[in-house]
Amino acid sequence: MPGFLKEFLNRNGTGMGLAILGLVLFWTIGLIILPQLSMLDFSFRPNLPPPEIGGPKDVYTLENYRYLVFGPEGGSQDYNTVDLRVFFRTLVAAVCVTIFNLILCYPIAYYLGQTKGNHIRIFAIMLIIPYWINEILRAFALRIIFGETGVLNTMLVGMGVWDTPFDFIRNDIALYAGLGYAYILLMIFPMYNVIESLDKNQIEAARDLGAPWWRIHWRVVIPYAKPGISSGCTMVFMLSAGALAAPQILGGPSSLWFTQLIYQQFNDNNDWPQGAAYAIVLLVTCILFVLAVMRLFKVNMGDIGK
Amino acid sequence: MSAGVGVDLENLWIRFGDFVAVRDANVNINGGDFFSFLGPSGCGKTTILRAVSGFLEPSEGNVLIGGNNMKGIGPNKRPTALIFQNLALFPLMKVWENITFSMEIKGASSAERRKRADELLEMIALPDQGDKLPSELSGGQRQRVAIARALCAEPDVLLLDEPLSALDLKLRQHMRTELREIQKRVGITFIYITHDQGEALTMSDNIAVMRAGVIDQIADGKTIYNDPATAFAASFVGENNVFRGKIKRVMGNEALIATNRSGDLVARISTANQGKMKEGDDAMMFIRPEALAIAPDGATGDHFVTARVNHEEFEGNAFNIFTEGDGGKEIKVSLPNLGQSFEDHTGQIITLEYETRNAVLVPAGELAAE
Numbered sequence: 001m002p003g004f005l006k007e008f009l010n011r012n013g014t015g016m017g018l019a020i021l022g023l024v025l026f027w028t029i030g031l032i033i034l035p036q037l038s039m040l041d042f043s044f045r046p047n048l049p050p051p052e053i054g055g056p057k058d059v060y061t062l063e064n065y066r067y068l069v070f071g072p073e074g075g076s077q078d079y080n081t082v083d084l085r086v087f088f089r090t091l092v093a094a095v096c097v098t099i100f101n102l103i104l105c106y107p108i109a110y111y112l113g114q115t116k117g118n119h120i121r122i123f124a125i126m127l128i129i130p131y132w133i134n135e136i137l138r139a140f141a142l143r144i145i146f147g148e149t150g151v152l153n154t155m156l157v158g159m160g161v162w163d164t165p166f167d168f169i170r171n172d173i174a175l176y177a178g179l180g181y182a183y184i185l186l187m188i189f190p191m192y193n194v195i196e197s198l199d200k201n202q203i204e205a206a207r208d209l210g211a212p213w214w215r216i217h218w219r220v221v222i223p224y225a226k227p228g229i230s231s232g233c234t235m236v237f238m239l240s241a242g243a244l245a246a247p248q249i250l251g252g253p254s255s256l257w258f259t260q261l262i263y264q265q266f267n268d269n270n271d272w273p274q275g276a277a278y279a280i281v282l283l284v285t286c287i288l289f290v291l292a293v294m295r296l297f298k299v300n301m302g303d304i305g306k
Numbered sequence: 307m308s309a310g311v312g313v314d315l316e317n318l319w320i321r322f323g324d325f326v327a328v329r330d331a332n333v334n335i336n337g338g339d340f341f342s343f344l345g346p347s348g349c350g351k352t353t354i355l356r357a358v359s360g361f362l363e364p365s366e367g368n369v370l371i372g373g374n375n376m377k378g379i380g381p382n383k384r385p386t387a388l389i390f391q392n393l394a395l396f397p398l399m400k401v402w403e404n405i406t407f408s409m410e411i412k413g414a415s416s417a418e419r420r421k422r423a424d425e426l427l428e429m430i431a432l433p434d435q436g437d438k439l440p441s442e443l444s445g446g447q448r449q450r451v452a453i454a455r456a457l458c459a460e461p462d463v464l465l466l467d468e469p470l471s472a473l474d475l476k477l478r479q480h481m482r483t484e485l486r487e488i489q490k491r492v493g494i495t496f497i498y499i500t501h502d503q504g505e506a507l508t509m510s511d512n513i514a515v516m517r518a519g520v521i522d523q524i525a526d527g528k529t530i531y532n533d534p535a536t537a538f539a540a541s542f543v544g545e546n547n548v549f550r551g552k553i554k555r556v557m558g559n560e561a562l563i564a565t566n567r568s569g570d571l572v573a574r575i576s577t578a579n580q581g582k583m584k585e586g587d588d589a590m591m592f593i594r595p596e597a598l599a600i601a602p603d604g605a606t607g608d609h610f611v612t613a614r615v616n617h618e619e620f621e622g623n624a625f626n627i628f629t630e631g632d633g634g635k636e637i638k639v640s641l642p643n644l645g646q647s648f649e650d651h652t653g654q655i656i657t658l659e660y661e662t663r664n665a666v667l668v669p670a671g672e673l674a675a676e
Contacts, residue, residue, distance in 0.1 A: 201394035208359060209408040209459050210382045219407070223398045 043277035047270075064277030083261060083278075090258035091285065093172075094241035097179045101236050102229065104180065105187040109228070110221065112188070113195030114203070127185060139178055139249040146174035146250070170252040178250040179240050186239065187232040194228035195221065227303035234290050241286050258282055310338030310495045311372035311385065311462035313358060318367035320353050327353040329519040331367070335497065335512070340489050342498040342506040345516030346542065346674065351499045354516075355465050358497060359388045371463060387456035388465045392472065393448055395440040401451055402427070402436035408459035426454040429488075446477045453488060463495045470505060482508050503543045507531065515539040517672065523578065535578035537671035540592040547598070547637045548673065549591040549611075553583060561667055562608060563591055567632050572608040573665035588670035595626070595640035597664035601657040609665070611658045613637055615651040627651060629658075 009017035044060045052058065068087070071080035112120055130138070145151045146168035153165035168174045198221060206216045222229070247257030262282070265275030294301075313335040320328040328350045335341045343351040356362040358369055360381035369376045376384060387408075395404050402423035403410070409419050423436050430450035432443075440448055449469060456464055466485075470478045486509045489496045500506050506513050507527040514524045515538070523535040534540035541548065551565035559575050561583065573591040575583055583589065601610055613629035616636060620626075624640045625648045631637035639658060641648070 199392065199394060201390045201392055202396060204361060204381070205388070205390060205394040206396075206407065208361075208381045208386070208388045209455070210411045211407070212382065212411075215411060219399075219410075220396060 039276045040280060042273045043280050045273050047273045064274050065281065067274065068278060068281060086256045086261055087258050087281070087285075089255070090241055090282075091289065093176070093179075093257075094237050097176055097183075097240045098233050098237040100176065101180050101183060101187045102233060105184060105232070106191060106225075106229075109188045109191035109225075110195055110217075113192045113198065114200065127188065131185060135182065135245050136249070138182070139246050142174055142178045142181070142250055143169070146177065167252075169250065170254070172252055172255050174250040175247060175252070175255070178246040179243055182243070182246055183236040183239055186235045190231040190235075191225055191228040194225045198224050226297070226299060230294060230297065230299040230303060234294075237290065238286055241282065310336075310493055312337040312339075313341075313463055313495060313497065314368075314370040314373075315354070315358075316368045316370065318354070318357065318369065319365045320350070320357060320362065321365045326519050328357070328364075331521050333514055333521065333524060335495060337372075337495055338493055339511045340486065340496045340498065340509055342500055342510040342513045343516055344500055344503060344506040344513050344543070346501055348518075349516040350519040351516050352467055355388070355467055355497065355499050358463070359386050359465050360384045385462035386465055387459045387461035387463075389452050389456050389467065389469045391468045393452040393469065395448060395452060395455070397440055399439075400436065401432075401438050401440060401443070404440060404451060405436075405454045405458050407455060422458060423454075426458055429491075430454045445473050446481065449473065449481060450484075453485070457488075457492060461494065463497060464489075466496060466498045468500055468502075470500075471502075478505075485509060507543070515542060517542070517674075529577075532666075533577050534592065534666060534668060535576060537590045537592075537668050538674055540590070540666060540668060542674035545595050545638060545640075546592045547595065548632060548635065549593070550632050550670065551589060551591070553585050553587045553589050553667075556584060560662060561589070563589055563667065565591065565632070568611045568613070570608055571611070571665065572662050573667040574663055575667045579668055583667065583669065589667050590670050592666045592668070593660050593664060595638040596624075596642070597660050598637070598639040598658045599641070599660070600627075600639070601659035603657060605657050605659065609660055609662060611637070611660075612655055613658065614655050615653060618648075618650065618652055620648075627656075629656065 008021075011017075012020060043064055044062070045058060046061055046063060048055070048057055068080060068083055071077055071083075112123060133141075143150070147153070148165045148167060148169075150168075152168065156162060157165055168177075202220050202224075203216055206220045207213075211219070242259055243257065244259045244263060247255075247260055251257060251260075258278070259282070262275050262278045265271045265278060269275075313333075315331045315333040318328055318331040319326070331354060343354060345351050353362065357364050358371075358376075360376065360379060360383075363377075371385060381388075396407065399407070402420060405423045405426055406414070406419035409422060414422075420436070424433070427433050427436055430453060432447055432450060435443065435447070440451065443451065452469065470481050470485075473481060482505055485496075485498075489509075498506070498509065507530075510527055512524060512526055513530055515522045515530060515534075515536075517536075517538045523530060523539045525533075525535075530539060530543050534543065537548070540546050549563070549565045549568055549571060551563040551571075553561050554564045554570060555562040556575075559580050560572055561575055562570055562572050565571050571591060598611075613631065616628045616630060618625070618627050620643075621640075623643055625643055627639040627641070628636040629639070637658070
């Protein structure tokens with residue numbers, strides 16, 4: 001038995017230790033790893049009617065992955081441009097949402113983290129309470145704000161900023177706003193956690209040595225907050241790329257999100273293997289992308305947990 | 307070496323809401339001086355330092371550095387550098403980057419910065435440590451890096467906020483000497499904040515003793531120790547025995563005091579209060595433990611004190627006798643250990659004597675908390 005396991009059992013007692021261990025293993029293996037493995041298995045199989053499952057046609061194939069890149073066999077185009085475009089657009093848009101969120105949330109997190117007083121707790125509560133409202137309702141509320149006859153357009157047209165209503169939805173502004181808003185907390189709180197522990201004297205020392213405010217952030221605060229920034233960015237990127245409700249409700253008619261394609265495969269086409277393949281591609285690409293960016297910015301895996 | 311840049315505080319008031327942190331401070335600090343603000347925690351000394359460094363705007367009055375009014379000038383534009391109590395080194399920057407941070411801001415090249423860092427590391431006796439992180443250094447080494455970082459900015463005035471308080475006793479004493487040497491070498495004005503009278507006395511050219519936002523006395527260390535202006539200065543700096551009473555008669559620069567429990571005693575009126583004290587005033591007389599000696603039994607007069615011995619202790623360099631004193635406070639007598647034999651006096655009534663020049667009289671006032 002490895003040392004850490006022995007210590008764990010000693011500390012918690014054998015019975016309790018085994019129970020905790022069992023639950024954790026059930027959680028990770030039973031509820032996360034096995035379903036994902038079964039999805040992986042699905043993705044390599046053809047979509048067959050129930051009677052043929054297990055029959056001679058039920059063999060492993062790369063067809064589902066091939067389909068994403070090249071489209072239907074004998075199709076008119078060399079590549080599956082429609083789906084690929086949606087795929088890359090989703091990734092680029094998720095990156096944009098992440099960057100937009102970072103720029104928006106860093107000042108908030110900095111303010112919350114470096115200011116003392118009771119009002120900070122009130123601000124934090126004001127940030128949290130909107131999340132009691134469910135996602136669908138929040139998305140539709142944004143539709144009311146951004147719609148053609150919505151609050152924003154009525155105001156702007158009324159003030160004479162422009163003559164005809166601007167279509168925020170078709171131009172995806174509502175979608176970005178919705179996605180950005182949905183994950184604000186996941187960006188703010190990891191950064192806030194780190195910045196709160198930054199010694200105020202560090203900032204004053206930099207200032208005393210002649211640094212202007214942007215330099216203080218660039219050389220002192222941001223390097224210190226890096227674990228929080230990377231943790232927030234990773235979560236926002238992963239969740240934006242994997243979001244479904246916001247794109248469904250706030251996305252323009254011409255701008256599908258890749259998750260919507262996956263949903264269609266599973267639900268409308270009843271093609272689980274195809275859907276599983278798309279989902280796996282999205283998952284793996286996102287993980288590789290995040291790892292690459294982490295490497296670029298010299299962030300350790302351990303920092304993410306901070 | 308230039309004479310250095312002086313700092314003047316003119317009618318400086320600093321308030322936080324209703325709380326007055328600094329009350330009408332007037333201080334002239336000579337260029338090139340090692341000047342200390344000495345006082346207990348919460349007396350406003352750090353507030354003064356923040357006003358000089360620019361992190362705090364005074365409510366009233368002016369801060370002048372080199373004769374220039376600093377009103378409205380931010381900390382990053384003042385010719386001062388501050389060494390923080392916790393040093394505030396940048397933990398993610400290497401030692402050399404820390405030291406030359408001020409040059410980085412001015413856009414100096416990496417090669418220039420390295421060269422300057424090496425010079426400064428040489429000066430603080432930490433050669434070849436530039437590539438370490440601050441966390442890889444010892445407390446004393448970090449201390450020196452903080453000094454180098456501040457000096458690298460080439461300030462006219464270096465401000466130090468109790469920078470030695472985190473070090474252990476031996477290192478602290480060593481750093482006192484070192485700080486004083488560095489100050490003499492660079493020749494700039496040092497303003498030092500401390501609650502430790504030992505630090506203030508050993509390093510400073512001049513000391514301001516502060517109490518609850520008020521500066522009680524500004525003088526060199528010897529004067530403050532030997533000739534305190536107030537009861538607070540007398541009781542805060544070094545150990546002192548207090549005798550309360552009323553002035554019975556003023557005789558030039560001396561006075562006879564009717565003390566509460568030791569009869570009529572004679573004392574020297576402290577220089578700052580000469581001509582200001584008169585018959586009937588409440589007064590406090592201070593005598594240092596080392597200025598008291600045991601007198602032959604039965605001696606009486608206006609410089610003898612009789613008291614019952616409560617307990618005694620042997621301190622190594624001195625033999626201490628504690629007797630009943632005024633207002634519940636014990637009188638401490640410190641007899642230097644010169645190899646003589648000490649007899650046990652516990653429980654006996656002994657007579658103590660002192661020389662008039664060692665008994666300092668000041669107006670009655672607040673004493674420093676023990």
